[in-house]
Amino acid sequence: MSGEERNCVFLNTRGRRFATISATSGFDFPDDARAIAMTDWDLDGDLDVWVSNRTAPRVRFLRNDLPPAAQRRFLGLRLEGRTVNRDAIGARVELKFKDRPDVIRTLRAGEGFLGQSSKWLHFGVGEANELDRVVVRWPGAEAQTFSGLELDQYHVLVQGAEPSKSMAESDSRSPLSRGKRKPLEPSVPKVPKATEQASLLLTDRLPVPPLSIRSFAGETLSLSNSLRRPVLLNLWASWCAPCLAELKEMTAHADELKALDLQVIAVALDGQDESQTTTPADAQALLKQLNFPFQGGIPTNDFIARLQSLYDLPFAQHRPMPVPTSFLIDSQGMLAAVYRGPVTLEKLRSDLRLLAGSPRTLIDQVLPFPGSWHRIPQPRPDKAILMALELMKAGALDDAVWYVRQHVSSFSGHPEYPKLIAWAGGELARAKRMTESVSIYQAGLSVSPTNLLLLNNLAWDLAAHPDPAMRDGASAVVWAEKAAQLTNRRDVTVLDTLGASYAQAGRFADAVAALKDAIELVKISGDEGRRIKLQRNLELYESRKSFR
Numbered sequence: 270m271s272g273e274e275r276n277c278v279f280l281n282t283r284g285r286r287f288a289t290i291s292a293t294s295g296f297d298f299p300d301d302a303r304a305i306a307m308t309d310w311d312l313d314g315d316l317d318v319w320v321s322n323r324t325a326p327r328v329r330f331l332r333n334d335l336p337p338a339a340q341r342r343f344l345g346l347r348l349e350g351r352t353v354n355r356d357a358i359g360a361r362v363e364l365k366f367k368d369r370p371d372v373i374r375t376l377r378a379g380e381g382f383l384g385q386s387s388k389w390l391h392f393g394v395g396e397a398n399e400l401d402r403v404v405v406r407w408p409g410a411e412a413q414t415f416s417g418l419e420l421d422q423y424h425v426l427v428q429g430a431e432p433s434k435s436m437a438e439s440d441s442r443s444p445l446s447r448g449k450r451k452p453l454e455p456s457v458p459k460v461p462k463a464t465e466q467a468s469l470l471l472t473d474r475l476p477v478p479p480l481s482i483r484s485f486a487g488e489t490l491s492l493s494n495s496l497r498r499p500v501l502l503n504l505w506a507s508w509c510a511p512c513l514a515e516l517k518e519m520t521a522h523a524d525e526l527k528a529l530d531l532q533v534i535a536v537a538l539d540g541q542d543e544s545q546t547t548t549p550a551d552a553q554a555l556l557k558q559l560n561f562p563f564q565g566g567i568p569t570n571d572f573i574a575r576l577q578s579l580y581d582l583p584f585a586q587h588r589p590m591p592v593p594t595s596f597l598i599d600s601q602g603m604l605a606a607v608y609r610g611p612v613t614l615e616k617l618r619s620d621l622r623l624l625a626g627s628p629r630t631l632i633d634q635v636l637p638f639p640g641s642w643h644r645i646p647q648p649r650p651d652k653a654i655l656m657a658l659e660l661m662k663a664g665a666l667d668d669a670v671w672y673v674r675q676h677v678s679s680f681s682g683h684p685e686y687p688k689l690i691a692w693a694g695g696e697l698a699r700a701k702r703m704t705e706s707v708s709i710y711q712a713g714l715s716v717s718p719t720n721l722l723l724l725n726n727l728a729w730d731l732a733a734h735p736d737p738a739m740r741d742g743a744s745a746v747v748w749a750e751k752a753a754q755l756t757n758r759r760d761v762t763v764l765d766t767l768g769a770s771y772a773q774a775g776r777f778a779d780a781v782a783a784l785k786d787a788i789e790l791v792k793i794s795g796d797e798g799r800r801i802k803l804q805r806n807l808e809l810y811e812s813r814k815s816f817r
Contacts, residue, residue: 276302315393318330341395346389346424347388351428357428363406476652499600501532501533504576538567657689677712677715690712773816781810
């Protein structure tokens with residue numbers, strides 16, 4: 270992922286060794302190359318190469334400039350299937366010579382990482398003078414032999430038909446029909462100057478978690494109370510020179526920002542970085558000196574962590590937020606844009622205008638170049654769960670629960686949804702917040718009422734919580750019986766939970782019956798360790814004791 274590895278080329282020396290020819294080949298660019306596609310682009314009989322890169326330049330063309338030689342001959346073949354797939358993918362082609370070894374190639378649909386070369390099979394045959402025959406082993410069909418093919422030509426081989434002769438320029442299937450391609454002129458890539466300034470306007474907006482700041486007077490202010498109109502949440506510090514320039518520009522254009530119906534909240538990070546010596550008092554004094562006309566404050570304890578999670582989600586690589594960083598939040602509490610580095614008034618004006626537009630207009634404006642769509646991207650309803658899953662990984666229980674409560678109706682189609690609900694419900698139960706635990710399980714089951722993981726985990730937490738005061742046997746039985754019904758009492762885990770639920774409700778005869786059924790199933794599978802654990806539980810219930 271570093272992007273610093275030079276490309277390598279190795280030459281087969283016709284033995285057990287390869288020679289490194291990276292430098293002499295002209296291939297050793299310091300690109301982060303990912304795929305190559307090989308084709309006779311200039312139609313001179315040798316293979317040229319297109320290379321795609323992860324970094325700039327995204328595409329390179331490398332023309333094969335081996336000097337001409339009378340002994341260097343080739344054959345180009347295009348296969349067409351009739352009873353097999355039209356492109357004849359999987360066909361094996363054998364060139365037969367009377368005085369030299371066979372040359373064999375297989376037609377593949379792709380090569381390497383996200384790459385596919387031309388479907389024209391190119392054979393370099395060196396000093397060969399006469400081709401005896403070509404054998405095509407069509408995939409899943411009988412082999413076919415073609416004779417009379419001329420070297421240094423392109424031919425189309427159709428399954429079950431006679432081969433085409435040397436293809437003339439009038440044949441539309443021939444690469445020669447397009448004439449010689451116009452030579453590509455090499456160019457020097459213009460690499461843009463590196464900058465820490467960037468902006469990201471989201472086509473799929475993200476729900477912002479609950480955020481609060483403290484005023485310089487110590488009063489806690491909830492961001493959700495400010496969401497009657499768009500908000501620009503600006504992170505800055507008094508020791509940051511670009512931050513000061515940005516604040517001065519906002520102050521100078523305050524009337525225009527207010528006319529745009531934009532509320533600005535400047536959150537000072539002074540005192541958050543141990544390497545800096547400034548304090549919130551320094552930030553307050555600077556805002557007063559600037560006559561800053563908007564709201565200012567300092568972060569609460571969980572403010573930075575919540576905002577960092579939100580900042581990380583759109584990006585593959587996660588890095589600490591720099592200063593200044595700004596977040597544009599729409600009036601519905603959704604993140605619309607992220608600005609790294611100072612944001613200009615012109616950019617804010619443009620993005621605010623797009624907030625009220627259609628999703629299609631937004632997508633077209635976000636792209637750096639015009640084009641046409643094969644399929645227009647549709648907004649993803651699962652953005653909220655992606656944020657909740659990130660919070661789950663970070664162990665931020667309360668924030669993840671908030672996302673679940675706010676957006677559970679859009680979660681059910683996501684494959685990680687049951688795991689998220691089960692994690693949140695289990696963590697709440699372990700924190701002895703059983704009312705909230707049951708509530709979050711029920712929220713999940715409201716959109717997926719037959720999910721066995723949720724039904725079983727909810728019943729188990731109610732039946733077997735380490736703190737007896739947290740248990741509710743009657744409720745546990747309701748959920749466990751539903752899970753047992755869905756599995757026709759053929760799931761060992763569900764039967765184990767059902768037994769614990771019955772025992773906690775005082776229904777010991779039913780608990781014993783459930784455990785005996787579970788033990789019989791385990792005997793069939795041969796899981797002796799699990800049978801021993803179930804037997805211990807059975808003995809508890811036979812002695813009229815609940816799960817311990």
